[in-house]
Amino acid sequence: MIIVKNLSYTYPKAKESTLKNLNFEIERGEIFGFLGPSGAGKSTTQKVLYKILHDFSGEISIQNKSLKDWGNDYYEKIGVGFELPNHYLKLTARENLQLFASFYQEKNLLDFNELFETFGLEADANKRVEEFSKGMKMRLNFIRAIMHSPEILFFDEPTAGLDPVNAQKIKRYITKLKTEGKTIFVTTHDMTTADELCDRVSFIAGGEIRLTEKPSVLKNAHGKNTVKAELENGLAAEFPVKDLGNNPNFLEFIKQGEILRINTQEASLEEVFIKITGTKLLG
Amino acid sequence: MKKLITVAVNDFRLVFRDNSLKIFIVLPLLILVFTRYAVPFIAGVYPVVQDYIAVILMLATMQGSTAFGFIYSMVLVDEKDTQVAKVYGILPVSKFWFTAFRLIPPFLLATLATFFLLLVEPFYGLPMISNLVYSALAGLVAPLMILSTAIIAKNKIEAMTWQKLFNIPLFLPVLSLFAPVPLSLVFAISPTFWAYQGLESLIEGKSFWFYMLIGFAHSVVLLTLLIKKLSKVHFK
CATH class of the missing domain: 3.40.50.300 (P-loop containing nucleotide triphosphate hydrolases)
Structure with missing residues (x-):
């Protein structure tokens, strides 16, 4: 077009x-x-x-x-x-x-x-x-x-x-x-x-x-292939996404308290932009 | 045609909704009343004024054009300042012809203001057709002012300053009536020179068509160049 x-x-x-x-x-x-x-x-x-x-x-x-x-x-x-x-x-x-x-x-x-x-x-x-x-x-x-x-x-x-x-x-x-x-x-x-x-x-x-x-491709390519788990008691740790359900460290970690959140660690578009161009978007 | 009427109506709206502009609409009427009643009275009280009645009349005939030139140039400058002009830049219309047609209302208003002024002036009783032709030539000064101002000025304050400056080449050529021929031709660069020379010939009962012909050709060339320039700079 x-x-x-x-x-x-x-x-x-x-x-x-x-x-x-x-x-x-x-x-x-x-x-x-x-x-x-x-x-x-x-x-x-x-x-x-x-x-x-x-x-x-x-x-x-x-x-x-x-x-x-x-x-x-x-x-x-x-x-x-x-x-x-x-x-x-x-x-x-x-x-x-x-x-x-x-x-x-x-x-x-x-x-x-x-x-x-x-x-x-x-x-x-x-x-x-x-x-x-x-x-x-x-x-x-x-x-x-x-x-x-x-x-x-x-x-x-x-x-x-x-x-x-x-x-x-x-x-x-x-x-x-x-x-x-x-x-x-x-x-x-x-x-x-x-x-x-x-x-x-x-x-x-x-x-x-x-x-x-x-x-989506950019964020995945430039992000970390991990998840970050945070517990209500303040503990936090990162684990590889691959085979997360069978990762004994992860399973052990989430037993230590109530889960507050679990997030993937993909990059934001702004982070990718800065990485690629060396320039900030704002300011 | 429909779109041009819409734009003309819109321009009227913009003028009438702007208090600083609509008061200028009465200016040509005031000049007409002044020329019809005040000038004969003043000439009666001060006989020396009688020698300059033709000059006063010439300058008065340009007031309608400068008034409508001022009003419409403010509309164009304001739309440039507020970036509305950019919107016209992306419309499916020729920028040259759009600009040209948009100048028709101020031209007609200026022409009518001049025509009625010459119709009621009590001194010379000019023939109707000659009056109309002269008024049309004087009326062309309005679009010339509008274009010049809209091209140069970035905002209304600048526009007002430029308008004052433009009055110099518009009114100064009246001095050509008092200067010998080679020297008077210095003023020929101004479109009003041909109008003033023509009106003087008309008042003296001579043929004024030569001056009108040159005057129209001169103004049309200037208008074409200015419309082209405005089309390039106004809509960006």
Whole structure:
């Protein structure tokens, strides 16, 4: 669906390339994540893909057609969820949507009332956006990105500024879009979001992709193959996962008190990222 | 067409819901009242003013354009500042033509403001068609101001500063009426030069079509260049 080969991009007047020879593919019905710290090139990659930045080198193919050959009809096919809320503050949420919806084919538009209800904005649809909290504006951003039923979706930090309940709503909806066969490209520095949502992630740092893999594979490959058992009396010990049920040390250990918890010792996505790139995701 | 009407209605809404902008809508009306009633009164009290009535009228005809130019440039600058412009960048529409069509309402409003001002001015009684053609040329100053401001200014404060600066090349060419020919042509770079020269010819009963023709060509070239520039920078 999306094939990117040797993509490089240098901003005008910049000395160094922001994107260096990126290669990746995103299948139809896949959620693909770009995971990296601020300034790594995540948003720049998306801007190239939604044709805001033009003078790139390399090849990009979208639905078997070169990105450069797509005209304005490309924008019927894509939806973009921007990182920051960007709405007319003096207009109501409904007026904002109606304005931008007027540019899309009517047959593809989703029902606004249903969308407002899905994302908990039904009571605020006719309020001016200047009265909205950041979270409400972000949900309106999301609705605007999906309202014309695009086949390809770009989300830049889709859960930024959202409370956990609404972040979960957004993540569930993104997963629903995937089941409908949409191609979804998410950029984030939030490893939890990436871990929960993405089928595959690329680690990007300094404009380069360091690795592309399924989150579960990465966590297993870079974690310890052990479980950590903790007892209520404060005792804790690690045991190999292999043949755990027949491990006499483990069986002896859990007799020493009530079990508080037993956890596998797989690595977090952030730990893997730091290990691979030598860069922290936040800060 | 439907989408352009939606955008035009939206722009009106934005202006009317912003107290700092909607008061500027009455400015052309105040200028019209001033020109119709105050200028004849002042000229009656101070006869020396009568020698400058043509100049006063010329400057008055540009007020509608600068007022609507100011109002709409604030709308564009604000949408750039709040990053709403980025959303237009990913819509299935030609950025060039979208920008061009969006400038039609301020152009029409500025043209009408100038037309009515010349219609009610009590000094020269200009022919209707000539009035309309001149008003259209003066009206083009509004989109020129909007584009220039929206390209350069990053926020409303910067926009207000730039608007004040833009008034210099817009109003200074009136001095060309007092300068000999080679020197007066220095002002020909400004679109208002051709308008002022044309209006002076019209007042003096001479043919003004040459100035109008050059004026329109000059403004259309400037508009095309500025729309292209705005299309490149505004939606990123």
